Amino acid sequence: MQIELINTGAELLLGRILNTHQQWLCRQLADLGYLVTRQVCIADDAPQIQAAVRDSLSRADLIVTTGGLGPTSDDLTRDLIARLLERPLAFDPQVLAQIEQYYAQRRRVMPASTRVQAMVPAGARVLANANGTAPGLAIEVNPNPFRPETRRSWLVLLPGPPRELRPMFSESVVPLLLREFPQAAPYACRTLKTTGLGESLVEERIAGPLGKLVSAGLELGYCARIGEVEVRLAARGGEALALVRQAEEIVRGLLGRLIYATDDGTLEGGLVQSLTEQKQTLALAESCTGGLIAHRITNVPGASAVFLCGLVTYSNEAKQELLGVSAAALAEHGAVSEVVARQMAEGARRRCRTDYAIAVTGIAGPGGGGEAKPVGTVFIALAGEKGTVAEEHFNPFDRETFKYVTSQQSLDLLRRALLPTGGS
Amino acid sequence: MQIELINTGAELLLGRILNTHQQWLCRQLADLGYLVTRQVCIADDAPQIQAAVRDSLSRADLIVTTGGLGPTSDDLTRDLIARLLERPLAFDPQVLAQIEQYYAQRRRVMPASTRVQAMVPAGARVLANANGTAPGLAIEVNPNPFRPETRRSWLVLLPGPPRELRPMFSESVVPLLLREFPQAAPYACRTLKTTGLGESLVEERIAGPLGKLVSAGLELGYCARIGEVEVRLAARGGEALALVRQAEEIVRGLLGRLIYATDDGTLEGGLVQSLTEQKQTLALAESCTGGLIAHRITNVPGASAVFLCGLVTYSNEAKQELLGVSAAALAEHGAVSEVVARQMAEGARRRCRTDYAIAVTGIAGPGGGGEAKPVGTVFIALAGEKGTVAEEHFNPFDRETFKYVTSQQSLDLLRRALLPTGGS
Numbered sequence: 001m002q003i004e005l006i007n008t009g010a011e012l013l014l015g016r017i018l019n020t021h022q023q024w025l026c027r028q029l030a031d032l033g034y035l036v037t038r039q040v041c042i043a044d045d046a047p048q049i050q051a052a053v054r055d056s057l058s059r060a061d062l063i064v065t066t067g068g069l070g071p072t073s074d075d076l077t078r079d080l081i082a083r084l085l086e087r088p089l090a091f092d093p094q095v096l097a098q099i100e101q102y103y104a105q106r107r108r109v110m111p112a113s114t115r116v117q118a119m120v121p122a123g124a125r126v127l128a129n130a131n132g133t134a135p136g137l138a139i140e141v142n143p144n145p146f147r148p149e150t151r152r153s154w155l156v157l158l159p160g161p162p163r164e165l166r167p168m169f170s171e172s173v174v175p176l177l178l179r180e181f182p183q184a185a186p187y188a189c190r191t192l193k194t195t196g197l198g199e200s201l202v203e204e205r206i207a208g209p210l211g212k213l214v215s216a217g218l219e220l221g222y223c224a225r226i227g228e229v230e231v232r233l234a235a236r237g238g239e240a241l242a243l244v245r246q247a248e249e250i251v252r253g254l255l256g257r258l259i260y261a262t263d264d265g266t267l268e269g270g271l272v273q274s275l276t277e278q279k280q281t282l283a284l285a286e287s288c289t290g291g292l293i294a295h296r297i298t299n300v301p302g303a304s305a306v307f308l309c310g311l312v313t314y315s316n317e318a319k320q321e322l323l324g325v326s327a328a329a330l331a332e333h334g335a336v337s338e339v340v341a342r343q344m345a346e347g348a349r350r351r352c353r354t355d356y357a358i359a360v361t362g363i364a365g366p367g368g369g370g371e372a373k374p375v376g377t378v379f380i381a382l383a384g385e386k387g388t389v390a391e392e393h394f395n396p397f398d399r400e401t402f403k404y405v406t407s408q409q410s411l412d413l414l415r416r417a418l419l420p421t422g423g424s
Numbered sequence: 425m426q427i428e429l430i431n432t433g434a435e436l437l438l439g440r441i442l443n444t445h446q447q448w449l450c451r452q453l454a455d456l457g458y459l460v461t462r463q464v465c466i467a468d469d470a471p472q473i474q475a476a477v478r479d480s481l482s483r484a485d486l487i488v489t490t491g492g493l494g495p496t497s498d499d500l501t502r503d504l505i506a507r508l509l510e511r512p513l514a515f516d517p518q519v520l521a522q523i524e525q526y527y528a529q530r531r532r533v534m535p536a537s538t539r540v541q542a543m544v545p546a547g548a549r550v551l552a553n554a555n556g557t558a559p560g561l562a563i564e565v566n567p568n569p570f571r572p573e574t575r576r577s578w579l580v581l582l583p584g585p586p587r588e589l590r591p592m593f594s595e596s597v598v599p600l601l602l603r604e605f606p607q608a609a610p611y612a613c614r615t616l617k618t619t620g621l622g623e624s625l626v627e628e629r630i631a632g633p634l635g636k637l638v639s640a641g642l643e644l645g646y647c648a649r650i651g652e653v654e655v656r657l658a659a660r661g662g663e664a665l666a667l668v669r670q671a672e673e674i675v676r677g678l679l680g681r682l683i684y685a686t687d688d689g690t691l692e693g694g695l696v697q698s699l700t701e702q703k704q705t706l707a708l709a710e711s712c713t714g715g716l717i718a719h720r721i722t723n724v725p726g727a728s729a730v731f732l733c734g735l736v737t738y739s740n741e742a743k744q745e746l747l748g749v750s751a752a753a754l755a756e757h758g759a760v761s762e763v764v765a766r767q768m769a770e771g772a773r774r775r776c777r778t779d780y781a782i783a784v785t786g787i788a789g790p791g792g793g794g795e796a797k798p799v800g801t802v803f804i805a806l807a808g809e810k811g812t813v814a815e816e817h818f819n820p821f822d823r824e825t826f827k828y829v830t831s832q833q834s835l836d837l838l839r840r841a842l843l844p845t846g847g848s
Contacts, residue, residue, distance in 0.1 A: 009647070010645050010647075010656070011645070011654070011656070012447075012450070012463075013450050013454075013459065013460045013462075013463065014450055014451070014454045014459070014613075014656070015446070015448065015449070015450030015451025015452070015453075015454055015460075016447075016451070016615065016654060016656070017447065017647060017649075018442055018443070018444065018446075018447045019443050019446055019447070020442065022436070022439070022442075022443055022465065023436075023439045023440075023441065023442045023443070024439065025439070026436070026437050026439030027439025027440070028439070029439075030437075030438045030439055035437065035438070036437045036439075037437070037466075037467070037472075038437075038464065038465070038466055038472070039436075039437065039464065039465040039466075040462065040463065040464045040465075041446065041462070041463040041464075042461075042462055042463075043461070044645075048461075048462070070623065070648070071623070071624050071627075072623060072624070072627050072646050073627075073631070073644075074645055074646065108622075111624040111625060113624055113627070113628070114624060160648075161648065161649075161650070163650065163821060163822075163825065189438075191440065198532075199494065199495075199496060200495050200496070200535040200537055200538065201535060203495075203496050204535055204537070221434050221435070221468075221498055222496050222498065223433075223434075223435040223440055223441060224494075224584075224585065225441075225585075226585075226587065230435070230440060232434070232435070232438070232440070284736070286715075286718075289719075289722075290718055290719055290721070290722025290723070290727070290734075291710075291715035291716065291717070291718025291719040291722060291734055291736065292715065292719045292722075293715070294710075294714055294715025294718070294719075294736040295714055295715040295716045295718075295719045295827075297714070298713075298714025298715060298716075298736070298738065298788075298827075299714070299823065299824055299827070301789075301790055301791065301823060302791070303738070304738050304739070307738055308741070308742055309735075309736060309737055309738060309742035310714075310715055310735075310736030310738070311733075311735060311736070311746075312708070312715065312718045312722070312733060312734030312735070312736070314727070314728050314731055314732055314733060314734070315728070315732040315733060317732070318732055318733035318776065322733065322735075322746070352742065364722075365725075366725055367725065367726070397587060399723065399725060400723055401587065403719075403723070
């Protein structure tokens, strides 16, 4: 089955925004066993949109477009596709009533330009938009004049705003998909997220032992980020699940504690779960990560059960007053030092009366580095019932990457401490 | 000039990762006046990569590919392009020496598989990789067999990891671009970021008054996100700069204080700048945003001059002990209330001895909502020399969107307070 995404929007090609639609839609489809084969992004430009849709119709069974359904003058997708398929647009009073209701509920005046969103190409199904004004459209192109050898294609037009697109996809598109494109063969996929080894070394360890399963149809893929490598195991057919399970067992045997999560799991999600299960609480004392660790932990629903308090002590005064870091330690070792990291962690744990506290202090840059402690230097400490441990890392990246990598190392320090036999 | 990006990687089509390359490269090119006309993403699959490169070579003057240069078995791009262009690959000892040096400097052992990265197609220029092992490649396809009517195309192959790709693009690709594709006409672009009005209402206000300039060649675009609308003004040709400047003046006259930043500017960046100029300091007391506001502010280089301390007081105890919120207020009004927001802001300001303090308390969900205070309810307070102001907002979104929108509203409250005549 060929599935293609067409994302339109000048802002995507100008690099103003990230294409979050691509990731989200690809992920949703992959989890259902439908793999997107191609994604293309073009501007809100009539000839380009028509060319891209025609091109995709010549190949794909399912085509999903995003954007271009809004009320402004650069929203062209609805009109262009109607013209390409030679389907006249007709005004749909029911759709207008829904849009009017949307504005009325919010006690806002409906701009006159909104009316265009109630125009529907002949034969198209309207996909209700509970979170905005532009309805989606689903069109069965049958016969498909651009791919005469096959029976048909489906064309699904979704609105651009993520909070409109996402519920519409889950509520309206998924049922349509499952009905119109039932899966021929079972599909299984498992992602193991690892930290601590580079991509080449991960492959060196596991590729050989997985060779037999690859011959039997296992798909093996790697995805490397700084300090993280994902191993993706997938298979299709009657033996898919068994193949993927066997492969996972082999990889777990070889990488063990380096695996910090599977599939959608995150380091912070796993930590909140472990802390909840072990009835342990956490406090944070962040300097150079500036609140990112707290942000990541509080992204996890239910974090409030284990995360009591975070202190972003950017100034030395805050480190002293809120965490009890000693003036002597700051004077003798500097704010970026193992001694201060330990005092911060112990101070946060004492102050917030938690079981654990993580502290980080380092130099995020671009300024502030020196010869002895260049930009990227960081000390991480973890205080717990059994005492305090500290690590020094060197993360010589740009400011935001530095913060992310440091937050990852900090969370991983606690993850390893919470493992059944402790340490790594 | 036609510019196309080809991003390869199963992880992109599986939705495992965001395509940050697209945004970054499009942005870099747009800032230089080169507009990407098409971006396509395909899997690491031989027939698809060859088809996509051939397709782009039939249209584009410049083609940039990302990924597929690494050492693992799913890295196919180098080989496939060499075959497509019928250019034999040759082992380049200089490239291998650089890779060996890269490993030696990091005191790591070079995996044997790395050697493949020293294979170079005939006639290709090697782009040095200071931050990784896979060099980039630049190939002048001249004559271009897939577009015989024109003289040539350039094909640039970049490695996948962002911290390798980005410096390589800036250091090696930009000079090549400026030399090989000098700009025919000046290009000007300006983005005005607004908050407080929906996309339709922004267009209703400005489209008419800008009509004349649009007829004269001004390109006008909108990009809407929750609570934010970007207005993009662009033009090409001798009058480009004058047109864009006139348009900006008109938009500023109509939207005024709703504009919070221009171009790359961010709300947090503008705030750090305003606070620095006005020699004012800031503290934060975050509950439902969980450290995100601190994270955003500390993403700004130089934030440490104005941001002294943030308190992520997730538990009621932390609100009482660290911020001095009264037990009576918590009991009578609940943690999510205007009274508690005000006490949090005043407590943080007093405690951290700053000029300003922002406090937020709300219900991020998915749990915790009730009839009187549903998920999405939030109170924001700003304490300053002149007293404390508070706002109630209703942000009924998913947890992460809730946090982002709330952080945006919180930062905007302070932005408006710092404007010359105060208020909004």
